[in-house]
Amino acid sequence: MSTFGDIFGAMRQVILTQARLDQLDVRMTRMAGDIDGLADGISLLRDRISRLEGIIEGAAMAASRQQRRIEE
Structure with missing residues (x-):
């Protein structure tokens, strides 16, 4: 019965491995x-x-233009 048990155990391992792979x-x-x-x-x-970034850059450019006008 040892051979039958080994075969059954090997088949069980194959089935379990397939389930894990799935x-x-x-x-x-x-x-x-x-x-x-x-x-x-x-x-x-x-x-x-x-x-x-575009909005921030536009606001920074607008602020720098306003500062130049004040300095002039």
Whole structure:
């Protein structure tokens, strides 16, 4: 019966390994979706920061023009 037990144990290990691989595949698919979402979020943040930088630079330029007029 030892041989039968060894065969049964090996088959059990194969089935368990396959189940773990299936779970890993599902987790990796979820992680890929999460990474795509993060990439989209970063892109949106980059756009917002660029707009804010433009507003700040425009305000700084306007302030420097006003100071020159006062000094003249």
